[in-house]
Amino acid sequence: MSEPSSSLPAAALRPMAAAMVCPTCRAAWRSVATCPRCGTDLTALMRVAVRAWELRQAARAALCAGDRPAEALALARAACQLHTTPYGQRLFALALLVNGHMAEADTVLTQALQAQQPPFPLPLRDNWLQVFLIATTC
Numbered sequence: 200m201s202e203p204s205s206s207l208p209a210a211a212l213r214p215m216a217a218a219m220v221c222p223t224c225r226a227a228w229r230s231v232a233t234c235p236r237c238g239t240d241l242t243a244l245m246r247v248a249v250r251a252w253e254l255r256q257a258a259r260a261a262l263c264a265g266d267r268p269a270e271a272l273a274l275a276r277a278a279c280q281l282h283t284t285p286y287g288q289r290l291f292a293l294a295l296l297v298n299g300h301m302a303e304a305d306t307v308l309t310q311a312l313q314a315q316q317p318p319f320p321l322p323l324r325d326n327w328l329q330v331f332l333i334a335t336t337c
């Protein structure tokens with residue numbers, strides 16, 4: 200079950216990699232099916248975001264079940280590969296932590312925090328507390 204730290208996909212570590220944009224004009228995606236700037240159909244983009252959300256939900260359920268940590272990690276990793284969100288990165292960090300990948304978890308969480316705007320310059324310890332809260336709000 201253990202994975203070397205080099206197995207982390209680059210996309211999972213890229214902060215805010217997922218700021219989804221219109222593939223035609225690069226306008227920021229605003230959760231609508233048609234780009235307001237150029238009219239491109241963004242249905243496929245929405246499907247990706249929905250699938251990532253489903254994977255995050257499944258990862259959270261696997262974590263909360265308490266006996267499927269490897270499954271939770273695979274789901275959280277897959278979600279981040281599709282669409283990286285601050286919540287998804289915290290969930291991914293928690294799944295890494297639960298699976299004993301402490302250094303990778305710290306890296307993911309640190310990069311997630313660096314990508315965020317204030318009010319998030321909390322001490323790292325407080326952000327780990329938030330990660331813990333994600334798991335305990337099942």
Ligand SMILES: [Zn+2]
Pocket residue numbers: 221222223224225226234235236237238239
């Ligand atoms: Zn566009």
